[in-house]
Amino acid sequence: MGMGVEFLKGHGTENDFVVLPDPDGVLDLTEARVRALCDRRRGLGADGVLRVVRPDMGPWFMDYRNADGSIVEMCGNGVRVFARYLVEAGLVPTGEFEIGTRAGRRQVVAHEDGTVTVDMGPARVTGASTASVRGAAFTGFAVDVGNPHLACVTDTPVAELDLDDAPGHDPAVFPRGVNVEFVNVLGDGALRMRVHERGVGETRSCGTGTVAAVAAWLHGTGQRTGKATVDVLGGQLSVVVEEETATLTGPAVLLARGELDQSWWDSLT
Numbered sequence: 001m002g003m004g005v006e007f008l009k010g011h012g013t014e015n016d017f018v019v020l021p022d023p024d025g026v027l028d029l030t031e032a033r034v035r036a037l038c039d040r041r042r043g044l045g046a047d048g049v050l051r052v053v054r055p056d057m058g059p060w061f062m063d064y065r066n067a068d069g070s071i072v073e074m075c076g077n078g079v080r081v082f083a084r085y086l087v088e089a090g091l092v093p094t095g096e097f098e099i100g101t102r103a104g105r106r107q108v109v110a111h112e113d114g115t116v117t118v119d120m121g122p123a124r125v126t127g128a129s130t131a132s133v134r135g136a137a138f139t140g141f142a143v144d145v146g147n148p149h150l151a152c153v154t155d156t157p158v159a160e161l162d163l164d165d166a167p168g169h170d171p172a173v174f175p176r177g178v179n180v181e182f183v184n185v186l187g188d189g190a191l192r193m194r195v196h197e198r199g200v201g202e203t204r205s206c207g208t209g210t211v212a213a214v215a216a217w218l219h220g221t222g223q224r225t226g227k228a229t230v231d232v233l234g235g236q237l238s239v240v241v242e243e244e245t246a247t248l249t250g251p252a253v254l255l256a257r258g259e260l261d262q263s264w265w266d267s268l269t
């Protein structure tokens, strides 16, 4: 290894991340550096950054950043990729362990087949609200999965939506912004979803978004618990919603590792 900053690249259902191992918490991860890393032309390209930190007390901590550099609470696909990194780096044994996030500790199970199950904590439906896409209104439910979501179950085929721009939302309901999901019901327990993520744009998957989608679908049909598969642009995730918590299962892939050029890193402040 040379002197550059170590990185890995990974994805969960094509929601992709740069992983930065930083056990001693010495990296100065500025907004400018996150933006440059995530840029698909002048950087490595990713939807977000996962910095891997070992606190003095407690489990390994996932310091998650959106591609625009914003620091937010939780990332369901990210936590699976983070878990895969910890296992492959030999920092935890395959099986069950905890990961710290800004939304609290999350129990994960890294399976032998490469998939990871995450206990996501409760998915709380907190009310109803409306998203707009090119003048069309979509009603949905506000769902708190540690981070904020507006999940809209709709008969409009999600493939037809133009999500290049952020959907409109009510800032009084979502003062810190929101991730917006559009959801089609394909059959009992089978959903299709597209998502526009706060701080990123449209992504090919959002783990917390799939949990919000299933919680909203169940809520709208008068059910408190249930399970569903959710087809996203980048694959399929499985979600189980229980009274007190929800679980998310899906793939987690690491595909590259290397080091960032130190002078490039230093040129960004």
Ligand SMILES: N[C@@H](CCC[C@H](N)C(=O)O)C(=O)O
Pocket (backbone or CB within 6 Å): 015, 066, 072, 073, 074, 075, 076, 077, 078, 147, 148, 179, 197, 198, 199, 200, 203, 205, 206, 207, 208, 209
């Ligand atoms: N892609 C993530 C969610 C990342 C955070 C989100 N953009 C936010 O700002 O809350 C996931 O898989 O959950």
